[in-house]
Amino acid sequence: MIVCVAYFCFSLQSAFVEYFCLTDSHEIGASCHGLKCGETTVVVDSGLHPKMTGYEAMPPHDQLDGQNVQSIVLTHSHLDHVGTIPVLQGRFPQSRVYMTAPTHDLADAMLHNSVNVMTSQSNELDIQEYPLFTHDMVEECASKWVARGYNRKFDVDGDVQIKFQDAGHIMGSCTATVFHEGKKVLFTGDVQTEDQTLIKGADIWKEGDYDAIVMETTRGASPRPEGFTRQGEEERLAKAICAGLEAGGAILIPVFAMGKTQEVLTMINQFKAVGMVPDVPVHVGGLSTKMTTIYDRHATRTRRKAPRFKILRDMKLKVARKGRSTPLEPRAGEIYCLSSGMMSEKTVSNLFARQFIDKPQNALLFVGYADPDSPAGKIRAASSGDMIELDSNGTKVALECAVDVFDFSGHAPREDILEIAIGSGAKKIFLTHGDTDAREWFREELSKAMPNSEIIVPESGEAYEI
Numbered sequence: 001m002i003v004c005v006a007y008f009c010f011s012l013q014s015a016f017v018e019y020f021c022l023t024d025s026h027e028i029g030a031s032c033h034g035l036k037c038g039e040t041t042v043v044v045d046s047g048l049h050p051k052m053t054g055y056e057a058m059p060p061h062d063q064l065d066g067q068n069v070q071s072i073v074l075t076h077s078h079l080d081h082v083g084t085i086p087v088l089q090g091r092f093p094q095s096r097v098y099m100t101a102p103t104h105d106l107a108d109a110m111l112h113n114s115v116n117v118m119t120s121q122s123n124e125l126d127i128q129e130y131p132l133f134t135h136d137m138v139e140e141c142a143s144k145w146v147a148r149g150y151n152r153k154f155d156v157d158g159d160v161q162i163k164f165q166d167a168g169h170i171m172g173s174c175t176a177t178v179f180h181e182g183k184k185v186l187f188t189g190d191v192q193t194e195d196q197t198l199i200k201g202a203d204i205w206k207e208g209d210y211d212a213i214v215m216e217t218t219r220g221a222s223p224r225p226e227g228f229t230r231q232g233e234e235e236r237l238a239k240a241i242c243a244g245l246e247a248g249g250a251i252l253i254p255v256f257a258m259g260k261t262q263e264v265l266t267m268i269n270q271f272k273a274v275g276m277v278p279d280v281p282v283h284v285g286g287l288s289t290k291m292t293t294i295y296d297r298h299a300t301r302t303r304r305k306a307p308r309f310k311i312l313r314d315m316k317l318k319v320a321r322k323g324r325s326t327p328l329e330p331r332a333g334e335i336y337c338l339s340s341g342m343m344s345e346k347t348v349s350n351l352f353a354r355q356f357i358d359k360p361q362n363a364l365l366f367v368g369y370a371d372p373d374s375p376a377g378k379i380r381a382a383s384s385g386d387m388i389e390l391d392s393n394g395t396k397v398a399l400e401c402a403v404d405v406f407d408f409s410g411h412a413p414r415e416d417i418l419e420i421a422i423g424s425g426a427k428k429i430f431l432t433h434g435d436t437d438a439r440e441w442f443r444e445e446l447s448k449a450m451p452n453s454e455i456i457v458p459e460s461g462e463a464y465e466i
């Protein structure tokens, strides 16, 4: 009898799974999640808040104090998911960090770039705690990273298995399913279900019976416009490029260095191949060039529509050299895909805009998200003739060029995510990575569709038993 009780207690203890959210804000903040599996804790992502600086931009890692963190998972290489990974590794130096091979290379490059950005912010904005880590620390951390492929369960510490599946968001992105003692918990990371121009849509959701899903809700507040198709949007972009070229101007497409740059370049290549856009020079610059090199390196080993297509080799791009003494100047009849996507201060697209947006023959085409407070957000909200403040020194330029906005999101439409969540049969669904109204839409819809499941907007600092 004594033996039975002891066994029963042991079983209860080892099957114990608890989720806790380490993201402090109800928006797209610094992604970070914990899953306590018996005696060990798996951490999924450790990002940097895109709109905050200093310690405020970090997840509350101190909530992990006293826990046995041996395994860390990175879903993809955007900074809101990996931006504080060296700090977390510093706290748990024995831990191993698992990710896909493309994420390994992209995250490494992103973190080195982040050291440079934080160092200049430290000097200019007097942020004492920046940089949060150094180039040497990134190198040391990356030496402990372990690459794993899609669709194969692998063992990590403490009787825990993990499986990655392709999330279709950017190259190397994955969802992560964590298995422990019969329990199964899915972390979606950022996910795109539909094919993009280069990267294929997510390759997941073939199995149900999840105990819990921790899911992104990015587009929860955005219904898809009637009749929207990606192909239609691509055709609209091709027409806008042609219109700008015919007006005798240049085209500026501000792009995020990783993901959006490579998607847009692939689109332009296809437009040219079928004569939708004339064969004019295309320029890239900033961090985009480095990221495109990594995309090309993994071309044949990742799920994409054109595996043999190598962007830098096949498009004969004009690459703006790093460290040039004078800013790149717009030339009529040419296309410029420059980072950053939000035209943030000191980036190539921001410096370029100073001599670009005041010319009525030019066309400025936005292809991704822009925070309303960023220079790109201000331009999108402005009217023709308005003075645009491009930096904190008060540089103002009149907006005279044509402006248009296109939807090439790397996030799945909300209806697709809803369907996935319902199909999963999960007993608990945690709504993360979205603004309050986006989470609220999912909470309402899922509560109606899954009356026997708990739909939870997790609070930082709370633990939820699975």
Ligand SMILES: [Zn+2]
Pocket: 076, 078, 169, 190
């Ligand atoms: Zn992302």
Ligand SMILES: [Zn+2]
Pocket: 028, 031, 078, 080, 081, 190, 433
């Ligand atoms: Zn994200």
